[in-house]
Amino acid sequence: MDIKQFINKNIIKQPSDKIDTCPFPTYRKKFKKHDIITRYGQIEHSAYFLLDGILESSIERDGEIKIIDFIFPNYFICSYTSFLLATPSEIQTMALTDCEVEFFYKWDLEEAYKTSMVANQFGRYVTEQFFITKVKRENDFLTKSAEEVYLQLLNERPEIIEKIPVNKVAKYLGIHPESLSRIRSKLIS
């Protein structure tokens, strides 16, 4: 799926309104495993739609790296506060595998916002999804144990358990890899 198809699937309700071209210019780019897409402190000018591969987004707190999320194809990733406010990014995005993304620039999106209803519906929808994801992750980590979050991953996002190295999953859960091993052994037995 590309961005045009994403819009036709999630935004456009009437088959007759389906779009042939995106309401703003988009570009494609390939990244190698371990390439940085957005760096800590950088101003984010682009939003990325993952076509292929896996990305990781992380944040640095008190000198420690915390993984915020793993991104799989057909999802958007953007250091969105930096994108909206032109402030230095607190988030870093890295390719966990070789990746291909489709991306667009902030200025092109803002230009489209002036005249295109579809662009505004798209921007609203993606912002809503970012908001929901953020609240959900925050609530999970405030109210659930690492074991409960792990079980939830198993049920809701098994691709994380299947495709992400254990030490990365542990960093996402905010626990040591040994603690994660104990949780896994306990669940298997």
Place this chain on the structure above:
Amino acid sequence: MDIKQFINKNIIKQPSDKIDTCPFPTYRKKFKKHDIITRYGQIEHSAYFLLDGILESSIERDGEIKIIDFIFPNYFICSYTSFLLATPSEIQTMALTDCEVEFFYKWDLEEAYKTSMVANQFGRYVTEQFFITKVKRENDFLTKSAEEVYLQLLNERPEIIEKIPVNKVAKYLGIHPESLSRIRSKLIS
């Protein structure tokens, strides 16, 4: 300011495009001090624009009430995840003083989203603001001490220090009222 004026000020760029009526129906309602606008567990069907008074939004965690924010006139308040997903609200909104709000219903907004560009620009803008507010508050509480957050309130939102009772400000900062008194004495001396 009412919602129509909010849209003309923040959304519409060209003077000739200013709107005379809101792209969705809105209603007004008055609340008495201590009235609950949105209750824990309720499904949020409305979004509120505060015309007059002060509101408080809070969350319950581990049996303890935490104040998330104080809302002053010309800002929107909504238990937005509940509004978007029709899930029980984790947030409660209460009137701290007698208040007047302008509000609208989710179904009317969604209807307007189908045909009105202004409604989509408005929805996108308010969602962006909710996102930014959420990230900013989270970052403040993860990276700043209670004293630093208090100093920031003094500088950026003095109306909170001036108009909100000390015990409420302490609950917002996540500290005991006595600790807040110590911070205040230290800053004065």
